[in-house]
Amino acid sequence: MNHVDIQPRIPEPELMYSGHLACPGCGASLAMRYALKALGNNTMVIIPACCWSIIAGPFPYSALGVPIYHTAFETAAAVASGMKAALDQQGKSDVTVMAWAGDGGTYDIGFQALSGAAERNEDFLYVCYDNEAYMNTGIQRSSSTPFGAWTTTTPENHRKERPKKDIVGILAAHRIPYLATVSVAYPEDFIRKFQKARSIRGMKFIQILSPCPPGWKTADDQSIHISRLAVESRIFPLLEIEHGEKYTLNLEPEGISVRDYLEAQGRFRKLSEQDVAYIQNEVDRKWEMLKRQVS
Amino acid sequence: MKKVMMGNHAVSYGARLSRVDVIAAYPITPQTQIVEELSELCADGKLDAKFIKVESEHSAMASCMGASAAGGRAFTATSSQGLALMHELLHFSSGGRLPIVMANVNRALGPGWNIWTEQTDSLAQRDTGWLQFYCENNQEVLDTVIMSYKIAEQLSLPVMLVLDAFILSHTYEIVDIPEQEAIDGYLPPYKPEIKMDVDNPHAFGALVTPDHYYEIRYKLQETMDRAPEVARKAGEEYGKLVGRPYDIVEPYMLDDADVVIVAAGTLVSNSRAVINEYREKGIKVGLLKLRMFRPFPTKRVRELLAGKKKIAVIDRNISFGATGIFYQELKAALYGQNNGAGSPDIFGFIIGLGGRDVTLEDIAEIVDYTLEKEKNEEDIIWMGLKR
Ligand SMILES: Cc1ncc(C[n+]2csc(CCOP(=O)(O)OP(=O)(O)O)c2C)c(N)n1
Ligand code: SF4
Ligand SMILES: [Mg+2]
Numbered sequence: 001m002n003h004v005d006i007q008p009r010i011p012e013p014e015l016m017y018s019g020h021l022a023c024p025g026c027g028a029s030l031a032m033r034y035a036l037k038a039l040g041n042n043t044m045v046i047i048p049a050c051c052w053s054i055i056a057g058p059f060p061y062s063a064l065g066v067p068i069y070h071t072a073f074e075t076a077a078a079v080a081s082g083m084k085a086a087l088d089q090q091g092k093s094d095v096t097v098m099a100w101a102g103d104g105g106t107y108d109i110g111f112q113a114l115s116g117a118a119e120r121n122e123d124f125l126y127v128c129y130d131n132e133a134y135m136n137t138g139i140q141r142s143s144s145t146p147f148g149a150w151t152t153t154t155p156e157n158h159r160k161e162r163p164k165k166d167i168v169g170i171l172a173a174h175r176i177p178y179l180a181t182v183s184v185a186y187p188e189d190f191i192r193k194f195q196k197a198r199s200i201r202g203m204k205f206i207q208i209l210s211p212c213p214p215g216w217k218t219a220d221d222q223s224i225h226i227s228r229l230a231v232e233s234r235i236f237p238l239l240e241i242e243h244g245e246k247y248t249l250n251l252e253p254e255g256i257s258v259r260d261y262l263e264a265q266g267r268f269r270k271l272s273e274q275d276v277a278y279i280q281n282e283v284d285r286k287w288e289m290l291k292r293q294v295s
Numbered sequence: 296m297k298k299v300m301m302g303n304h305a306v307s308y309g310a311r312l313s314r315v316d317v318i319a320a321y322p323i324t325p326q327t328q329i330v331e332e333l334s335e336l337c338a339d340g341k342l343d344a345k346f347i348k349v350e351s352e353h354s355a356m357a358s359c360m361g362a363s364a365a366g367g368r369a370f371t372a373t374s375s376q377g378l379a380l381m382h383e384l385l386h387f388s389s390g391g392r393l394p395i396v397m398a399n400v401n402r403a404l405g406p407g408w409n410i411w412t413e414q415t416d417s418l419a420q421r422d423t424g425w426l427q428f429y430c431e432n433n434q435e436v437l438d439t440v441i442m443s444y445k446i447a448e449q450l451s452l453p454v455m456l457v458l459d460a461f462i463l464s465h466t467y468e469i470v471d472i473p474e475q476e477a478i479d480g481y482l483p484p485y486k487p488e489i490k491m492d493v494d495n496p497h498a499f500g501a502l503v504t505p506d507h508y509y510e511i512r513y514k515l516q517e518t519m520d521r522a523p524e525v526a527r528k529a530g531e532e533y534g535k536l537v538g539r540p541y542d543i544v545e546p547y548m549l550d551d552a553d554v555v556i557v558a559a560g561t562l563v564s565n566s567r568a569v570i571n572e573y574r575e576k577g578i579k580v581g582l583l584k585l586r587m588f589r590p591f592p593t594k595r596v597r598e599l600l601a602g603k604k605k606i607a608v609i610d611r612n613i614s615f616g617a618t619g620i621f622y623q624e625l626k627a628a629l630y631g632q633n634n635g636a637g638s639p640d641i642f643g644f645i646i647g648l649g650g651r652d653v654t655l656e657d658i659a660e661i662v663d664y665t666l667e668k669e670k671n672e673e674d675i676i677w678m679g680l681k682r
Contacts, residue, residue, distance in 0.1 A: 044491050046361070059507055062498035067491045069364050070500035072387050075357035078349060082317055082358030083491065085345035086367025089316040095493055113357065116350030 009188045011037045020063035022055040025220030027210035027227065028129040029055055030184045032064070032100070035127065038194030041066055043096045044087075046080050048110060049073035050102035051136045051212075052129070074109040076101045077117035080124040088123075096198050097124040103144035104134045107165050118174040118203050125197050125204040128167065131212040139215045147282075148275050150217070150267040159270070163282070168207060168241070175244035176203040181236065183209055185227035189238055189250055196240075209236045217266020229261040234287045247293045258283055296472045302463035303328035305433040305470050306372060306398045306456075309440025311342045312478045313396070316367035316485075319347040319358035321377060324410045325460040326400045329372040344370075352377035356384040356395075363393035364499060366490035368444065371395070374460065375402035375416045382420065385453075389424025389515065391500055394447035394454070394485070396440065397425075401560065401611075402460040403649040411650020412460035414560065414612035418588070418620040424515055426454040426522055427589040429559035433468040438539060441473075445482055445529040450518050460650065462561045473537045481536050519590040526587055543587035544595050548574060552581025554665050555600060555639075557625055558609040559585040562653060566609070569658040580662055585621065593628045600629060603639045607665040609658075611647045618674045619643045642671045646678035 015036035022029035028051055036043065043066045047053055053070055057063045071079045076099035084097045101110055106128040114126060133151045134140040141151040143165040154160040171179050178200045182190040190208075197204040209230055211223035218226060230236035231251060235258060238250040258280045262268040271279075300308070306329045310318065318337070320330045336342040345362075349355045352373050359369035373381065378399050388395055403413035417427060426446065430436045436458050443454040458464055489497065503511060526543050534540020548570055549555060556566045563584045573580040583599055585592070600606065606629075610619025617623060622643030632638050642665050647653040657678055664676065 041496075042493050044365070044493065054502060056498060056501060058502040058504055059498070060501075062496070062501065064498070065496060067493060067496040068498040068501070069361065069491055070498065070502075071357065071360065072383055074353070075360070075384065078319075078354035078357035079361035079364075081347050081349070081354075082319055082361030082363075082367075082369065083365045084361075085317045085319075085347055085358070086362035086365035086369070089343075089345060089367055090365075112350060113354045116354055119350075120348065122347075 010191055013037065013040070015041060015065040017063050017065065019061070020055050020057060022051070023214055023220065025211070025213045025223045026055070027184050027212060027223045028052060028131060030223070031129050031208045031210055034184065034187055034190050035098070035194055036064065036066065038191040039096050039098065039198055042094060043098055044069065044083060046071055046076050046083065046097070046099045048076040048101050048105040049136065050105050052100060052102070054136065073105055075113060076105055076110055077113040077126060080126065081117050081120070081122045084122060084124050099124060099126045101126070101128055102135070103128060103130045103132060104142045107143045107167055115174065118171060118176050118205070121176065121202045123201050123203070125206065127206045127208065129208045129210040131210045131215055132164070133215050135212050135215045147279065148268060148271050150270070156270045171205045172241050172244045176205060177201070177243055178204040179241040181207045181209070181239055183227045183231050183236065183238060185224045185231065186238060186251070193240065215267070217269070218264065222264065226261065226264050229256070229264060232256045233258045233261045234283050235261055237287070237290055239290070247290070249290065249294050255287070297469055298472055299467050300433060300470050301328060301465050301467050302433045302436050302458050303400070303465070304332050305437040306440060306458070307332035307336065308472055309437040310370045311336055312473065312475060313368065313370070313441050313444045313482055314484070315344050315370040317345050317347065317359065317362035317369045318371065319349050319355040319362070319369070320371045321349055321352045321355050321373070323352070323374045323377045325402060325464045326372050326374040326398070329398060352380045353384065356381040356388065359395045360384065360388050360391065360393055363395050364391065364491050366485065366487050368485045369395045370397070372398040374400040375404055378416050378420065379404060382423070385420055385423035385425055388453050392451040394444070394451055396443045396447055397453065397455050398440065399455050399457050400460050400464045401457055409649045410460065412462055412611065413648055413650065414610070414620070417455060417457045418612050420455070421589055421620070424452065425589060426452060426526070426587070428454065428456045428586055429588060430456060430458045430463065431561060431563045431584065433463060433466070433470050434539070435541070436463060437470055437472070438533060438537070438541065441478055441482060442529050442533050442541065445533070446522070446526050448485055449525050450522055452518055452522070457560065459561045471537070477536050481533065522590050523587065523592050523595065541586065543592045544599065545584040545586060546599055547582040547584065549581035549583060549599060551579050552603070553579045554581070554605045554607060554662060555603050556580065556582045556607050556609060556662070557585060557621065558582070559588065559621065560611070562609050562611060565653060565655055565658050569655050569662060572659070573662060578666070591624050591628060596625065596628050597632060600639065601632070602637065605665050606639050606641045607661050608641060608643050609661065610643065610645050611653070613645055613648065619645050640671045642668070642676060643674060644676045644678050651679065
């Protein structure tokens with residue numbers, strides 16, 4: 001390749017301001033910045049209890065240039081349903097309603113409302129920034145916490161033995177029009193998928209793997225690097241699923257060892273050789289399954 | 296136009312006349328016909344509203360919150376277990392100053408499963424910041440839905456109206472349906488001062504430090520303090536419109552009464568009938584009907600009950616470990632009036648829990664007990680208890 005593509009693929013306007021309260025290196029804050037760049041200001045954001053309840057800033061401040069509705073932990077999808085309905089009644093169907101929840105608010109306590117909204121095919125975008133634990137309350141396990149990861153409720157001598165819940169598979173089973181995974185290490189892919197989601201009517205679900213330096217026990221300058229390792233090791237495939245059937249793999253990495261991803265994070269410090277081999281095996285197996293679904 | 300309808304359909308007609316924008320509800324006995332009728336009205340295009348068939352009462356209230364925050368007129372209806380499930384969001388919706396209106400069909404809570412009438416479900420939500428109105432008949436049910444929006448939207452607070460399971464919800468009565476035009480004049484479209492708006496972005500419900508929270512709560516209480524007058528006026532204005540005025544508390548043969556019954560819901564009708572019988576015998580019994588329970592109409596209750604000697608409060612509810620809830624509230628309102636001099640003796644009767652029939656004879660027994668006893672000796676007088 002001997003030419004440089006100078007098309008600006010990341011929209012310039014900023015709808016997330018400095019002065020927000022995220023920790024340094026927070027993947028969730030970068031994710032919001034990209035999401036709003038993609039969606040623009042004709043957007044309303046619903047935030048249930050999670051780190052983002054804090055990041056967005058205390059009354060009377062707001063870190064976002066779009067309206068925010070802060071709501072109870074388990075209600076993002078139901079509030080979004082109601083908000084969208086009211087906007088439709090007012091002839092404002094062009095507004096993008098985005099529910100923005102953590103993994104706890106998505107996989108666990110908000111799961112029922114999410115499943116209900118997905119089954120009804122409500123016309124909004126549900127985003128889960130997935131940092132694989134309850135970070136707001138001080139790093140407790142969620143059903144998104146991966147096998148073997150340390151959290152305060154899965155201490156090293158009593159670690160999590162169950163795998164991470166397959167939220168993508170579950171949402172795909174609801175046959176919603178659009179489902180995607182994105183990573184802050186791949187901003188062009190990220191922006192494209194959010195823009196695509198905005199253009200589709202019906203329920204959209206986007207999962208963001210969202211590194212959290214204090215929760216994952218990583219240095220705060222490693223979040224992009226770790227995000228990339230997750231994709232390259234095939235732990236976190238970048239994909240799209242339309243109507244629960246049409247699978248697209250957006251990137252087919254050669255597949256580095258999961259060890260590179262795991263060793264970069266203090267939360268996996270106590271994994272044995274056997275554990276790593278088991279995780280590698282699981283990742284390989286799931287990748288093969290995914291490949292079959294794509295073809 | 297007059298129509299014979301069950302209480303549940305009176306709720307639906309009230310919501311329709313209020314031109315609600317968004318309805319989110321989940322079925323529960325004995326509320327189901329409210330939901331069924333409204334979803335039919337929406338499907339037939341007779342009501343231009345979005346009906347969200349949510350997967351729980353919790354999501355029903357959450358959807359109403361989202362709709363209301365975006366400037367829509369939101370409605371839901373529930374009962375008992377469903378109301379209890381919503382509890383967290385009752386605080387959230389009032390704290391968010393969202394004028395949602397909800398009908399609650401008074402039903403007992405399990406276990407064991409009991410679908411019959413009792414007031415504990417709604418009264419247990421008294422501290423959530425919702426206004427509460429109790430209805431006596433199906434006409435009042437329909438009218439109260441409409442008045443509720445009038446009141447809620449002036450105060451930016453949610454309103455719950457309550458009707459008794461089966462005794463109203465499933466009983467057919469003649470109900471006068473007001474003209475849509477008249478109601479449109481009474482209840483203009485909802486135009487909130489602030490709402491979720493992409494052209495004027497704000498953060499609603501953000502983290503509040505102790506520096507501000509206290510004052511925000513003070514303002515909620517300040518609004519509650521204004522609610523009785525706003526509700527009284529709303530009832531008066533409605534009366535001028537349709538010929539049926541409503542007040543927040545309504546006296547019946549009260550002025551010269553030696554014994555005053557205080558009750559809410561359909562127990563009021565029973566009491567009226569008994570009072571008529573006693574009056575024929577020359578015994579001076581009167582009644583104070585509590586329409587509004589939250590905020591508690593303390594000022595009006597004090598005025599109307601000033602100088603009364605004996606009051607019989609009828610509670611179809613209980614606060615376990617304490618007493619009947621209306622009894623508690625009434626005692627609190629009247630305590631220490633006139634420096635305690637001549638304050639009335641208040642008798643607290645619990646009756647009809649879990650829908651056990653309350654007959655006219657039962658009410659007569661309550662009156663006789665109160666007439667006979669020199670002083671009240673018990674905090675709970677159990678009526679009809681099989682010991
Ligand atoms: C009903 C209820 N239970 C518990 C909490 C406490 N709580 C607030 S945020 C949170 C965890 C959030 O985890 P997640 O959704 O993963 O978001 P994160 O904090 O990791 O960003 C919990 C348990 C709450 N706010 N509401
Ligand atoms: S704890 Fe983690 S998710 Fe929460 S703000 Fe800090 S880095 Fe972000
Ligand atoms: Mg989390």
